[in-house]
Amino acid sequence: GAGVSQSPRYKVAKRGQDVALRCDPISGHVSLFWYQQALGQGPEFLTYFQNEAQLDKSGLPSDRFFAERPEGSVSTLKIQRTQQEDSAVYLCASSLVSGTGMAPLHFGNGTRLTVT
C-alpha cells in the first residue's frame, strides 16, 4: 500500500497492561510522528523522529509512554501500565522532508485504544 499503515486497528487493554502500537510509514519518508486524539478533539503531538533519531518527545504525557524507530522505518509506540486516561486514538504520520523543510504530514487511520 502507498499510505501509512497502523496496527492493530483496535486494542482493548485492561488497566495496568502494557500495549504496543505499530506504524509503517510511507516508504522513503524521513520524518515520522505520533499523535494522540481524544474523542471530539484535534490530534495532539506526542513525538517526532527523523530517521531513527527521536528529535522531539516533548508531547509524551508520562514516562509510561515510549516510542522507538530503530531502523528508521517502522515505529512502535509502547504504553506501559495503561490507565483509563490513555484511551484515545493514536495516529501515526510520516513526511518526506526533514529539518526545517515544510511538507504535509500523511496520516494513518490510527489505533483506537480502549483501557477498561
Next chain:
Amino acid sequence: GESVGLHLPTLSVQEGDNSIINCAYSNSASDYFIWYKQESGKGPQFIIDIRSNMDKRQGQRVTVLLNKTVKHLSLQIAATQPGDSAVYFCAEMGAAGNKLTFGGGTRVLVKP
C-alpha cells in the same frame, strides 16, 4: 502558548452551496498551514496547504486564504457535496521544525 482554534464547531450546509470554515491562530511565527479533513474512523486527510509568503491558494473545489495581519485562515469549499461531510482541522507549523499544532475541528454537515 501556541494554539490554533476554530470559530464554528458545526457548520450545516445545503448541497451545492459554498462552505467557509474559519480558523484563528495565535503564533505569529507560524510559517506553514494545512487543512485536513477527517471522516469517522479514519485519519486526517490532507486537503490543501499554504505557506506564510502567500495569501491565497486554490485546489480542486477548495481555496485557502491566509490573513497574517489578523492571524486568520479560512477554507472555502465550492459546490459542497455529501462526500464533504466530515470534521475539518486547520493546523500550523512553525519555522523551527515539523511539529504540527491542530485546532479543535469544525464539523461540516451537508444537507441533501
